[in-house]
Amino acid sequence: MLSTDTDILSAAQAWREAGRGVALATVIETWGSAPRPVGSHLAIDQEGNFLGSVSGGCVEGAVITEALEVIEEGRPRVLEFGVADETAWRVGLSCGGRIRVLVERVA
Numbered sequence: 001m002l003s004t005d006t007d008i009l010s011a012a013q014a015w016r017e018a019g020r021g022v023a024l025a026t027v028i029e030t031w032g033s034a035p036r037p038v039g040s041h042l043a044i045d046q047e048g049n050f051l052g053s054v055s056g057g058c059v060e061g062a063v064i065t066e067a068l069e070v071i072e073e074g075r076p077r078v079l080e081f082g083v084a085d086e087t088a089w090r091v092g093l094s095c096g097g098r099i100r101v102l103v104e105r106v107a
């Protein structure tokens with residue numbers, strides 16, 4: 001079962017209050033078929049712990065890697081992921097859309 005946005009934001013706040021570096025990734029745009037809607041969140045702490053989802057699979061791993069850099073550098077960034085439909089089916093993904101994800105450090 002996926003966590004609610006309230007759970008994700010509360011965890012990010014608790015991690016931050018505990019002194020951890022934290023980043024929040026948010027789906028800001030989708031096109032075509034996308035596994036998570038605009039506004040979906042993924043919270044990541046400096047140790048790579050995470051809660052929530054912005055897509056799943058290899059996209060999630062890439063977002064977590066970028067989030068660790070955002071925590072370190074402090075500069076937000078927008079990531080874009082997309083897979084052509086026939087390519088998606090070859091790698092076992094059920095969708096072929098595009099998503100844009102904003103990753104920002106939680107102050």
